[in-house]
Amino acid sequence: MKSSLPAGQLEELLCIDCAVRRSGICAALDPDELQELDRLGRHVHFQSRATVFAQEELATSFYNLIEGVLRLYKLLPDGRRQIVGFALPGDFLGMAVSARHGFSADAIGPVVVCQFARASFSQFIADKPHLLRRINAFAARELNLAQEHMVLLGRRTAEERVASFLIGWRDRLARLKGPAQTVALPMSRQDIADFLGLTIETVSRTFTRLERDEVIEIMPGRITFLKAARAEALAAV
Amino acid sequence: MKSSLPAGQLEELLCIDCAVRRSGICAALDPDELQELDRLGRHVHFQSRATVFAQEELATSFYNLIEGVLRLYKLLPDGRRQIVGFALPGDFLGMAVSARHGFSADAIGPVVVCQFARASFSQFIADKPHLLRRINAFAARELNLAQEHMVLLGRRTAEERVASFLIGWRDRLARLKGPAQTVALPMSRQDIADFLGLTIETVSRTFTRLERDEVIEIMPGRITFLKAARAEALAAV
DNA sequence: CGTAAAATTGATATTTCTCAATGAGAGTGG
DNA sequence: CCACTCTCATTGAGAAATATCAATTTTACG
Numbered sequence: 353m354k355s356s357l358p359a360g361q362l363e364e365l366l367c368i369d370c371a372v373r374r375s376g377i378c379a380a381l382d383p384d385e386l387q388e389l390d391r392l393g394r395h396v397h398f399q400s401r402a403t404v405f406a407q408e409e410l411a412t413s414f415y416n417l418i419e420g421v422l423r424l425y426k427l428l429p430d431g432r433r434q435i436v437g438f439a440l441p442g443d444f445l446g447m448a449v450s451a452r453h454g455f456s457a458d459a460i461g462p463v464v465v466c467q468f469a470r471a472s473f474s475q476f477i478a479d480k481p482h483l484l485r486r487i488n489a490f491a492a493r494e495l496n497l498a499q500e501h502m503v504l505l506g507r508r509t510a511e512e513r514v515a516s517f518l519i520g521w522r523d524r525l526a527r528l529k530g531p532a533q534t535v536a537l538p539m540s541r542q543d544i545a546d547f548l549g550l551t552i553e554t555v556s557r558t559f560t561r562l563e564r565d566e567v568i569e570i571m572p573g574r575i576t577f578l579k580a581a582r583a584e585a586l587a588a589v
Numbered sequence: 590m591k592s593s594l595p596a597g598q599l600e601e602l603l604c605i606d607c608a609v610r611r612s613g614i615c616a617a618l619d620p621d622e623l624q625e626l627d628r629l630g631r632h633v634h635f636q637s638r639a640t641v642f643a644q645e646e647l648a649t650s651f652y653n654l655i656e657g658v659l660r661l662y663k664l665l666p667d668g669r670r671q672i673v674g675f676a677l678p679g680d681f682l683g684m685a686v687s688a689r690h691g692f693s694a695d696a697i698g699p700v701v702v703c704q705f706a707r708a709s710f711s712q713f714i715a716d717k718p719h720l721l722r723r724i725n726a727f728a729a730r731e732l733n734l735a736q737e738h739m740v741l742l743g744r745r746t747a748e749e750r751v752a753s754f755l756i757g758w759r760d761r762l763a764r765l766k767g768p769a770q771t772v773a774l775p776m777s778r779q780d781i782a783d784f785l786g787l788t789i790e791t792v793s794r795t796f797t798r799l800e801r802d803e804v805i806e807i808m809p810g811r812i813t814f815l816k817a818a819r820a821e822a823l824a825a826v
Numbered sequence: 827c828g829t830a831a832a833a834t835t836g837a838t839a840t841t842t843c844t845c846a847a848t849g850a851g852a853g854t855g856g
Numbered sequence: 857c858c859a860c861t862c863t864c865a866t867t868g869a870g871a872a873a874t875a876t877c878a879a880t881t882t883t884a885c886g
Contacts (some may be wrong), residue, residue, distance in 0.1 A: 404805035426740050430826060434740040447725075449733040486722035488684075491728035496686040503663050503671040505742035506786030510842070541865060549743030551843055556866055572851070572865095589665060729885060747874070778833060788875055793834050809833095 366390050375442035376416050377568045380486035393466045394474055396487055404457040404465060405446075413467050414446035420463030421538050425546065426455045435496065435547040438539065442540075446470070446492050460538045477504070505549045513548040514558040515586035518568065518575065534576045603627050607703070612679035612765075613653050618721035629705045629710055641694040641702060642683075648690045650681035650704050657700030658775050662783065663692045672784040674734065675776065677761055681727050683707070697775045742786045750785040751795040752823035755805065755812065771813040 367378060367386040378558065381389065398404060404415065405427060422439040436455055439445060445465075447541075448454055477483050505511055522535045535543075541559075546550045559575075562568045567583050569576040577583055604615060604623040618626065630657065635641060642661060643653065653688045659676040673692055676682060682702075685691055705713075714720050741750055759772045774781075778796075782789045796812075804820050806813040814820055 359674045408748060426736060428740065428744060428826060432744040434734045436739050447729045447732070449726075449729045454733050454736060478722070479718050481716050481718050481721055484718055484725065485715070488721060488725055489686075490733060491725060492684045492686045495684070495728060495732050495735060496691050498732060498739065499663060500743060501739055502673050502735065503665065505670045505739060507669040513729060519635060522641045544680075546743075552865080553844080553867085554842060557842095560866070789833080789877080790835085791874060792875095797834070 358389070364519060365395070367393070370418065372418055374415060377444045377486050377490055378416070378485065380480075380483045385480070385483075389476065392476055393468045395452040396465050396467050398459040398463040400459055400461050402459045402463070404463070405453050407454065407456045408449060411446060411448040411503050412470050413474050414444070414470060415457075415468070416466040417441050417443045417445065418464040418466055421460040422457045422463060423460055423543055424455050424457050433546045435543060436500075437494075438521075438547070439529060441529075444487065447487075447491060447561065460543070481575050510548075510550055510554050511561070512586050512589060513550065514544075514555060515567075515583045516560065517544060517548055518577075519580075519583055519587040522577070531579065533541070534574055536574045538573065592772055602632070604630070607655065609655055609679040610651060614681045614723050614727055615653070615721065617717075617720045619777070621719070622720075626713065630705045633702050633704050635700040635702070636698040637696055637698050639696045641696065641699070641700070642690050644690050644693045646710060648683060648685035651681070651707060651708050651710050651711065652694075652705070653703040654678050654680045654682065655701040655703055659694045659700060660697055660699040660776060660780055661692050661694050670783045671763075671786070672780060674731075674738075675784070677765060681724065684728060686725075689723075692767065697780070729803075747785075747787055747791050747795050749823050749826060750787065751781075751792060752804075754785055754821045755782060756817075756820055756824040759814070770809055772816065773811045775810065 353354045353468060366383075367373065367389050367402060370376075370378065370385065373379065373386075378386065378389065384393065393416070398420075405411070405413070417439050419441055422443075422445075423435050424437045424439060424445075425433050425435040427433050438460075446453075477487065504516055508516065518535065521537070522532075525535060526532065539547075541555050542552050543554045548555065550558075559568070559570055562583070563570050565582075567577070567586075569578055592821065602624050604610065604618075604692065605620065607613075607615065610616065610623075612680075615623065622713075630653070635657075639658060642648070642650070654676050656678055659680075660672050661674045661676060661682075662670050662672040664670050675697075676694065682694060683690075714724065735739065739751055745753065758771075758774070762772060762817050776784075778792050782792045786790065787795075796805070796807055797818070800807050804814070804816045804823075806815055
């Protein structure tokens with residue numbers, strides 16, 4: 353955490369000290385490789401609502417999310433929005449299928465990312481099978497999440513969607529910060545609606561219903577599970 | 590296509606002669622590696638409706654789809670089904686996130702797959718960066734498709750879903766067999782409904798409406814585009 | 827042909843959306 | 857410190873899209 357770098361570069365910590373060193377893709381690297389990586393990446397801060405990259409923009413970088421939350425979304429030409437996921441520290445972004453990004457990413461609250469130029473990072477990973485395998489595992493996990501979400505969007509009721517979302521979010525935060533009954537929800541109701549394929553009104557009504565049934569308690573920016581088992585049952589069915 | 594192998598092994602063609610040699614992940618391999626791979630994989634035939642692997646089953650193999658169509662789906666405990674995709678020749682399956690399959694795969698019509706034992710294939714790819722990169726690219730493409738599908742499921746109307754599906758399916762078949770206005774639909778209306786997050790009745794009514802509007806012509810097991818541009822517009826919005 | 831499965835069509839029900847109004851929290855300037 | 861304002865969230869009433877239930881028709885297959 354301490355740094356001997358001159359002022360103005362304080363955030364340019366070394367990979368070896370990185371907060372997501374053990375959870376991100378970099379966990380696959382040995383000390384020598386981490387040192388090499390130090391020269392390729394740089395930390396970039398974004399304030400709330402800032403855009404890290406946008407759909408259709410040329411994908412010139414890869415990103416490791418170090419701190420904060422990103423919403424990842426696709427827009428239809430008429431403005432309809434589908435949030436395809438929320439990124440948390442340790443997540444790796446930028447695996448575009450073409451030269452352009454398939455979705456936009458913007459900050460929900462302050463964010464720090466580790467940015468890598470596409471060309472040099474591609475070169476860095478090109479002959480590192482252990483790192484390629486880890487990136488593969490990350491992609492497989494993402495794909496699995498996406499498929500779970502398709503089931504939610506295609507076949508679940510509003511109440512099941514909301515319960516699934518809350519339980520899934522709780523579990524992701526638990527992996528980062530340890531388990532807790534109270535769960536921070538930094539994203540807006542509109543974000544939740546656009547993630548779950550619902551309207552903001554339906555999300556709000558469903559929250560209220562879950563609170564009336566004493567499954568959760570609603571507080572500004574967070575909720576508490578009162579009957580976690582009931583919520584889990586709704587999420588699982 | 591010709592084979593000098595004894596009867597009973599007629600389908601055990603060599604990788605070098607494989608129908609999906611240029612489109613599948615194996616396109617990343619050189620002749621020596623293909624020869625090595627010959628010893629690891631074996632062709633397996635499935636008849637229509639047969640299950641190649643099932644959700645929650647131990648993932649003991651990887652598969653290259655050689656011929657035919659698979660439906661890939663997840664089931665909820667109460668029987669609701671979401672088809673997460675249709676696999677076509679050249680697709681690679683079996684990248685499970687855990688030890689178990691995240692979805693089921695079964696044959697729509699006769700199917701041939703090239704099956705690899707998980708352990709030996711994992712070993713085969715472990716130190717082949719070019720193959721790992723290709724598998725990565727396949728995963729990224731899958732993820733991209735999944736995200737597109739999330740938009741469809743979360744934010745599109747029934748008519749847009751059906752038009753998107755027909756156009757998307759046409760384009761995938763075009764890549765395999767060349768462009769055509771008439772498109773084979775080997776899957777049932779129920780399969781289409783479970784892919785699009787609709788009921789069979791809504792799919793049927795939407796097909797009928799598209800036919801009444803002279804956008805498509807419906808025939809048993811296939812459709813023809815009469816106004817492809819109109820369908821594309823519905824799919825794109 | 828005859829039968830079973832798949833697809834279509836119709837009538838009605840239900841969920842979720844849309845439109846509109848109200849309420850609550852956070853930041854700002856007097 | 858308090859009104860003011862802006863954004864976000866909640867609530868209500870009615871509309872719309874899609875689901876459900878129930879025939880009927882078409883297609884596939886022995």
